[in-house]
Structures are given as C-alpha cells and as structure tokens.
Amino acid sequence: MAYAIGVLLFAVGIAASIALHEAGHMVAARSFGMRVRRYFIGFGPTLWSKKKGHTEYGFKAVPFxxxxxxxxxxxxxxYTEDEKPYLMVDRPGWQRILVMLAGIAVNIVLAMAIIFGVAVTWGLPQTSTDPAPAVVAETMCTPTTIDDAKADDGHGRCEGAGPAADS
Structure with missing residues (x-):
C-alpha cells in the first residue's frame, strides 16, 4: 500500500511541476498582451475542460x-481577425524569448524550493573535512593496565587522575 501511495504522490508531483512550468509560459505571455488559447495538462483526448475568458483550461488522457x-x-x-492584435509572432524578440524562458525559470525556482525544503527538513551532509570539536563533560579515572582492570571484581583499580590527565 505504501508503494502505491508513493507512486501516486510521485505522479501528482510530476503533474504539478508540468502545470507550473506551463503556467510560467502562460503568465509571461499574458503579461506581454499575448492571447493564450488553451492551457492543458496531458496529451490525447480531452477528459475535462472549462473555458474562462479567451482561454480553455483542461486535462487530457495521457498525463506525460x-x-x-x-x-x-x-x-x-x-489565427482569427479577433486574435490579430494579440499574436506572439508580432511581439518584439525579447518578449518572445522571455515567454519561452518563463517555463524554464519556473522549473529552476521549483528545483531550488525542493532542495531548500529537503535541506530544512532532513539537513545537509557534512562537507567539511575538519572534525567537529569534542566537548567533554566529565573525565574519570580509568585503569592504566589490563591487570589493573581485572582487579576488584572487573571494575579495576583506579588511582590518580588517569591516563587522560597525564597527556
């Protein structure tokens, strides 16, 4: 069951990233006054769609x-005569390039957000070669030889500050 839930969550995550990527193109196009006719997730036959304004939103059967x-x-x-003032091809080159790059920009922002979320949730690996400083709360005497450790019922005989204090 956990495997099936994992596969389902992965598929939902991929669909969300696709939707956000395409939304990047759509928002950029609209901000430059271009007409977005359709915004769909998936390919193939239409499963569901709804028209709002000049844009038809929907889902298709093949979610890839x-x-x-x-x-x-x-x-x-x-194009129709109604769409002529809103054509992408009539816009300056820099606007067309920004519309095409908007999807990629959304992917980069999404990747950075996922990496940040993982880092905050699970932490980052230790990349420093310097060992972390040891903090010693208490020192105690230990037997200096094996023979001393065998004495007194295995607890050892402990006298003086111990080997740690000697160094």
Missing amino acids: GGFCDIAGMTALDP
Missing part, C-alpha cells in the same frame, strides 16, 4: 506533459 497554446506562436499558425 502539457501545453500552452499561444495565438500566433509562429508565422504559419492560423
């Missing part, structure tokens, strides 16, 4: 990716 359909991504993409 996603897409954000921006009007006029290339000069060959068909």
